[in-house]
Each structure stands twice: as structure tokens, then as C-alpha cells.
Amino acid sequence: MKSDQYLLLPGPTPIPHRVLRAMDRPMINHRGPEFKSIFEEVIDGVKKIYRTKEYVQIYPSSGSGGMEAAVANFISPGDKVLSISAGVFGDRFAQIASRFGAQVEKMDFTWGTAVDPQKVKDRIEQDKNGEIKAVLITHNETSTGAFNDIKNVRKAMGDHPALFIVDAVSGLATIDLRMDEWNLDVAVSCSQKAFMVPPGLSFMAFNEKALKVQQQNRNHKFYWDVALGLQYMEKGQTPFTPPVALYFGLQEALRMMLEEGLDNILVRHANYRDMVRTSIKAMGLELFTADDVASSAVTAVRVPEEIGANRIRKCMLDEFNIVLAGGQQRLDNQIFRLGHLGYIKELDLLAVIAALEITLSQLGHSLEMGSGVKKAQERILAKKGLS
Ligand SMILES: Cc1ncc(COP(=O)(O)O)c(C=O)c1O
The missing domain is CATH 3.40.640.10 (Type I PLP-dependent aspartate aminotransferase-like (Major domain))
Structure with missing residues (x-):
């Protein structure tokens, strides 16, 4: 289906x-x-x-x-x-x-x-x-x-x-x-x-x-x-x-x-940024930008050459119907970009992070399954003051 x-x-x-x-x-x-x-x-x-x-x-x-x-x-x-x-x-x-x-x-x-x-x-x-x-x-x-x-x-x-x-x-x-x-x-x-x-x-x-x-x-x-x-x-x-x-x-x-209120919207986007970045790091992938300049709208992820960003995107689309953006111009196949702006919810990001772990594992990237999801879950709890 x-x-x-x-x-x-x-x-x-x-x-x-x-x-x-x-x-x-x-x-x-x-x-x-x-x-x-x-x-x-x-x-x-x-x-x-x-x-x-x-x-x-x-x-x-x-x-x-x-x-x-x-x-x-x-x-x-x-x-x-x-x-x-x-x-x-x-x-x-x-x-x-x-x-x-x-x-x-x-x-x-x-x-x-x-x-x-x-x-x-x-x-x-x-x-x-x-x-x-x-x-x-x-x-x-x-x-x-x-x-x-x-x-x-x-x-x-x-x-x-x-x-x-x-x-x-x-x-x-x-x-x-x-x-x-x-x-x-x-x-x-x-x-x-x-x-x-x-x-x-x-x-x-x-x-x-x-x-x-x-x-x-x-x-x-x-x-x-x-x-x-x-x-x-x-x-x-x-x-x-x-x-x-x-x-x-x-x-x-x-x-x-x-x-929702503009200030709350900005906080929500900053939370998404942190949730995505911490889980990407836990998966052993490299982020394209440093934390202090990291966008709340989109996260760019550098992908090892032997895997290729476009293979990850294809696999995510074919298997999970998840659409990620590619790298533009000279960044083609080097990065993928995960947009987390607008009408996005925590649950969407949890699902995407879980699917990304499966995809990476299938493509031969070594990672501990669940490591990214765990970080994302921890961030949600931390935001609620529960950790
Ligand atoms: C920062 C920025 N400027 C300009 C554009 C161009 O917008 P459009 O594709 O709607 O013409 C984009 C599109 O993604 C953008 O992100």
C-alpha cells in the first residue's frame, strides 16, 4: 500500500x-x-x-x-x-x-x-x-x-x-x-x-x-x-x-x-533542528554545518562517498515513501537535506529517523540500530523537562 x-x-x-x-x-x-x-x-x-x-x-x-x-x-x-x-x-x-x-x-x-x-x-x-x-x-x-x-x-x-x-x-x-x-x-x-x-x-x-x-x-x-x-x-x-x-x-x-504564536513556532523549529542533528550524529554521519550556524529549517548531512547521498534518497523513497532533498550543484550526491519546516511534527521526524537507520544499515553503513531514534526520544523528554 x-x-x-x-x-x-x-x-x-x-x-x-x-x-x-x-x-x-x-x-x-x-x-x-x-x-x-x-x-x-x-x-x-x-x-x-x-x-x-x-x-x-x-x-x-x-x-x-x-x-x-x-x-x-x-x-x-x-x-x-x-x-x-x-x-x-x-x-x-x-x-x-x-x-x-x-x-x-x-x-x-x-x-x-x-x-x-x-x-x-x-x-x-x-x-x-x-x-x-x-x-x-x-x-x-x-x-x-x-x-x-x-x-x-x-x-x-x-x-x-x-x-x-x-x-x-x-x-x-x-x-x-x-x-x-x-x-x-x-x-x-x-x-x-x-x-x-x-x-x-x-x-x-x-x-x-x-x-x-x-x-x-x-x-x-x-x-x-x-x-x-x-x-x-x-x-x-x-x-x-x-x-x-x-x-x-x-x-x-x-x-x-x-x-500557535510566532515565538512558539521558532522554538518548535529549533527543537526539530536539535532533534535531527543529535540523531544524525548518533548514526555516525557528518553534519555539513557547525552547530552555531545550523538552520532550524533544514539539515544537510554529508554522506560517505561509498554510499552516496542519492542512493539513500532513492531507498528512502522506494521503501518508505519519504522524500528527502538532494545536494544542489557541486553538492550533488555528497549531501542530502532533510527539511523540517512548516507543518512537520515530532512524530514525522521520529519515523524518518527510524527509516533512515534501516536504510543506512541496508546500504552497508555500520551503526547501532536505534541509536538515532534514542537520541531523538531523549530530546523530546528533555524538552518536557523529564530527563
Ligand atoms: C533561500 C532561498 N531562496 C530562494 C529560493 C527560490 O525559491 P523558489 O524555488 O520558490 O523560486 C529558495 C528555494 O528553495 C530558497 O530556499
């Missing part, structure tokens, strides 16, 4: 039944009062998740569309941009900026490590004439499972006038991010990660400073135009036909998130 897939990806993530049921509704007029009320509720909810009182726009796109919207609206052709990267998604932001005519200066960090705020400070301090117009950075580098200390990187910029633009696609609502308190200018995220909604919506939060830059922006844009979005927002609408069913889902998902 084939059961539902266990989706342990860093997106798309499993969809709660409440969200599925909310989407299963007849279509409504996207220019009518019912949509207006949903639209206003979700804009307000997304702002709460960003911890902002400023602006949020929602685009019908994946996360990369949101990144492109950020570049098209806030960076002009010829602008000098410092693009900080420690993996695939940091590289993507640099690529998008470069396609839109920015002069991109890359600052690269070793994949699997985090961005060093001091290096950013040193570079920013050299820019005495304020030539750098924007700094691009990834909150949680999903390709490696390392997160960046956004608060301190932003602090490292001091009062340099460049816009600070964050890709928080997989980091938002899994790792703390405080738009207003940390003075972030633009931050992008999307529906299929911690928001527990199918792919298809991206979110872009921005502040007044960014809006002023946008008003002078010289890049071509039509679909992504923030000015148009704000104009329609006053009517409780979007400029173009929105994916209405996804809005139904987002409304319900935000209700669930706000019922």
Missing part, C-alpha cells in the same frame, strides 16, 4: 488539512468584497510574521519571483551592489541583480559556513563615497543548512545608506527575523516554506526608505511594479488576477500560525 508521501523537503512542505479544506471552495470575484476582506486579513497576517508595520506585497510567483521583484524595484541599472553569498541561493541573488544591469560585487563565504559580519563591516567602511547602493544577503541558505546572523550583519553596515535586501525565503518563521527592529529594508519570502501553503505566492516586505528608492528606480518593470501594487492595495485588490485559491489557503495558514 502506498501511503501519502512524507515530504521532508525544505519546500514545498506538507499542507495541513485545515489549509487544504480552506482551498476547496468555489471561486469568487477577485474584485469583490469577499476577496477584499481576505486580502486585508492576509496582508495584515504576513506583516505580523515579518514583524513589520510597514509595507507588504504579495506576488503570484515562487520565491525567485519575489527576489526578482526586489531587484527590479529597488536596484537601478548601473547601481553598485554588494552581493553576499555562501551557497546556491546567495549566488542566485547576485545573478538576478546582474541580469537587471547592476554592477555586482560578490562577497563569497565557504558553503556550509555563515557570513562573517566583520568582513561586511570592513568592506562597507571602505565605501567612503557611498557607491554601494544595495547589499543582498540570504537569511537561511537552504542549499547548505547554514543561517546568517542578519541582525549583526545589518548592524555591521552602520549608517551606510545602501538598502539591505534579504532573501528570507526559507528563513522567515523558522529563524528569528525582525524587519522593523533590525532595520531591514526589503525581505522576500514565499508560501511553500514555513507558511504551509502550496507554491505560488511570494511575499515582499519593504520600508519607507526602500519605497523612496523605488520611486526613483530606473529598471523596467510591469508585473512586479511596487507602485502599481500599492495603488491597487488601497482598494483591497491586486493589479492582476491573483491565485485566489492560494489566498484561501494562506488565510487559514496564517490563522494557524498566529494561533
Whole structure:
């Protein structure tokens, strides 16, 4: 019997039944009062998740569309941009900026490590004439499972006038991010990660400073135009036909998130991270990132060459219907990535850890059966104060 897939990806993530049921509704007029009320509720909810009182726009796109919207609206052709990267998604932001005519200066960090705020400070301090117009950075580098200390990187910029633009696609609502308190200018995220909604919506939060830059922006844009979005927002609408069913889902998902509470959501994800990491170590596998930069959204596991990460993934899928993500680009077959964000429960992780032990054993990796599960169980008890 084939059961539902266990989706342990860093997106798309499993969809709660409440969200599925909310989407299963007849279509409504996207220019009518019912949509207006949903639209206003979700804009307000997304702002709460960003911890902002400023602006949020929602685009019908994946996360990369949101990144492109950020570049098209806030960076002009010829602008000098410092693009900080420690993996695939940091590289993507640099690529998008470069396609839109920015002069991109890359600052690269070793994949699997985090961005060093001091290096950013040193570079920013050299820019005495304020030539750098924007700094691009990834909150949680999903390709490696390392997160960046956004608060301190932003602090490292001091009062340099460049816009600070964050890709928080997989980091938002899994790792703390405080738009207003940390003075972030633009931050992008999307529906299929911690928001527990199918792919298809991206979110872009921005502040007044960014809006002023946008008003002078010289890049071509039509679909992504923030000015148009704000104009329609006053009517409780979007400029173009929105994916209405996804809005139904987002409304319900935000209700669930706000019922749980953002702080509790962050603690839950940190617990998942610790549970997975401690059990992976007990199985004798190597983690790709150090503990102090380890993501609460996804854990990357280095796999001995003789086994190969993709064989583990195939075996987990064939035998247990568990879907793990592979390594991207140069990390293909070297790591697998276990996503633990969104609508994931402890029980899912216990099952996955148990299945992984069986798989590893079948593939010839020597481990003590139950060692990973035991660590995970101990963590659950410790969390309850029972050990
Ligand atoms: C950090 C980060 N940025 C950008 C993206 C791109 O998002 P999408 O695949 O939705 O375009 C992803 C996707 O996983 C991501 O994790």
C-alpha cells in the first residue's frame, strides 16, 4: 500500500488539512468584497510574521519571483551592489541583480559556513563615497543548512545608506527575523516554506526608505511594479488576477500560525533542528554545518562517498515513501537535506529517523540500530523537562 508521501523537503512542505479544506471552495470575484476582506486579513497576517508595520506585497510567483521583484524595484541599472553569498541561493541573488544591469560585487563565504559580519563591516567602511547602493544577503541558505546572523550583519553596515535586501525565503518563521527592529529594508519570502501553503505566492516586505528608492528606480518593470501594487492595495485588490485559491489557503495558514504564536513556532523549529542533528550524529554521519550556524529549517548531512547521498534518497523513497532533498550543484550526491519546516511534527521526524537507520544499515553503513531514534526520544523528554 502506498501511503501519502512524507515530504521532508525544505519546500514545498506538507499542507495541513485545515489549509487544504480552506482551498476547496468555489471561486469568487477577485474584485469583490469577499476577496477584499481576505486580502486585508492576509496582508495584515504576513506583516505580523515579518514583524513589520510597514509595507507588504504579495506576488503570484515562487520565491525567485519575489527576489526578482526586489531587484527590479529597488536596484537601478548601473547601481553598485554588494552581493553576499555562501551557497546556491546567495549566488542566485547576485545573478538576478546582474541580469537587471547592476554592477555586482560578490562577497563569497565557504558553503556550509555563515557570513562573517566583520568582513561586511570592513568592506562597507571602505565605501567612503557611498557607491554601494544595495547589499543582498540570504537569511537561511537552504542549499547548505547554514543561517546568517542578519541582525549583526545589518548592524555591521552602520549608517551606510545602501538598502539591505534579504532573501528570507526559507528563513522567515523558522529563524528569528525582525524587519522593523533590525532595520531591514526589503525581505522576500514565499508560501511553500514555513507558511504551509502550496507554491505560488511570494511575499515582499519593504520600508519607507526602500519605497523612496523605488520611486526613483530606473529598471523596467510591469508585473512586479511596487507602485502599481500599492495603488491597487488601497482598494483591497491586486493589479492582476491573483491565485485566489492560494489566498484561501494562506488565510487559514496564517490563522494557524498566529494561533500557535510566532515565538512558539521558532522554538518548535529549533527543537526539530536539535532533534535531527543529535540523531544524525548518533548514526555516525557528518553534519555539513557547525552547530552555531545550523538552520532550524533544514539539515544537510554529508554522506560517505561509498554510499552516496542519492542512493539513500532513492531507498528512502522506494521503501518508505519519504522524500528527502538532494545536494544542489557541486553538492550533488555528497549531501542530502532533510527539511523540517512548516507543518512537520515530532512524530514525522521520529519515523524518518527510524527509516533512515534501516536504510543506512541496508546500504552497508555500520551503526547501532536505534541509536538515532534514542537520541531523538531523549530530546523530546528533555524538552518536557523529564530527563
Ligand atoms: C533561500 C532561498 N531562496 C530562494 C529560493 C527560490 O525559491 P523558489 O524555488 O520558490 O523560486 C529558495 C528555494 O528553495 C530558497 O530556499
